[in-house]
Amino acid sequence: MQTIPAEKHLKIGGLIFPNMDQCDFTGPFEALSRIPNSTFYTLWKDKEVVRDMRGMQLVPDTAFHEAPQLDVLLVPGGYGQEEVAADEEVLAFIRDQAKRALYVYSVCTGALICGAAGLLHGRYATTHWTAIDVLPLYGATPSDDRVVIDGNYVSAGGVTSGIDGSLILAALLRGDQVAKELQLYMAYDPEPPFDSGSPAKASDNVLSIVRARAQQITEQRFASARRYAERAMDLAN
């Protein structure tokens, strides 16, 4: 499978924003920034330092107004997704890029940002398992798959699923051989020490604790999705 000519230079961009979950961005960056014949842009409204949910400081290299038309746009999530999904400047940037991008790629609750931007209507999509039931408010059909491809919209589930999705995207862009080389470089032959990586596999005890911890942000996400959904539907039509 290889849809893009190798000689076409690919412009790949990833959003960063305050209170993001850094791993939603940095996991995919590892693969996407190494795609042959490509340039990676780290994007935000300005070029000031951005702090993730746990304080990691990342610096954008390209402001929205400097960005070229991208072939791939990566949209990560994290608690700060709530503010971004209410920010018309960011939503307009995403919508504008999405019109001609080969792929928009959301990781984790980046899907809810894409939902607020009107990109999810009529699409299959996934997101972090705590937020999966929010997707229908944006007109999407939720999927339990770890990575979902629906035309030019690709979504990955929670946090580390962004790594799986980025290798799939590498294969879509440059073929399986390139993705396999990236996987070997990244030594992506995972051995999770426990079998606790999904709601179906975690113990009831672990699940109820992690779910309780996310309850407040989950309720917020439902509330804001109800507010944004109508606008998102208008945008989709």
Add this chain to the structure above:
Amino acid sequence: MQTIPAEKHLKIGGLIFPNMDQCDFTGPFEALSRIPNSTFYTLWKDKEVVRDMRGMQLVPDTAFHEAPQLDVLLVPGGYGQEEVAADEEVLAFIRDQAKRALYVYSVCTGALICGAAGLLHGRYATTHWTAIDVLPLYGATPSDDRVVIDGNYVSAGGVTSGIDGSLILAALLRGDQVAKELQLYMAYDPEPPFDSGSPAKASDNVLSIVRARAQQITEQRFASARRYAERAMDLAN
């Protein structure tokens, strides 16, 4: 398994440096920065922006001279490891911290930095598969395991193995329950799209291409290990 009292506040630090491989740091950060009752310090010689091998810009929050005695020190790798392993200021910081840290945790070729700092003598260790044969020059016994625990020195193999190791470390520090909660939050239930994540699993073709790409840095690593090894042995004694 839980060795550290839950009420003991843990100080966890991670090095960043120019031309590092960001994922060696950011993968473990995702778990380690969420360990209950802990503070995470992002460390370098100064607080200027650091660019990873692919240009991602990270900012340290703590300079070496400001750092407290750490309970855990994370040492990532990447091509910039070569310069760091020759930098006496960094090596002295690592050696000094290692004396009283509960764990030194190297990811990828961070092991070679620890080797140059004299920490590997007589230890079992692992590193990125392209560099595994360099370890004996630093007095270490190489292991093919993805994560190796040898007393207070923990090492993970290439890049993404740092995620597995960080969950193991979370279990060592705070018990299995905490690690399982982190794994569920991170949705770490990996589904690599190909079976190409280790030299044993990759095709000959993929392996020879990725190995050839790393040949120059591998040769450099052997050459510098030969230069640093004697000093490292002296430091170890």
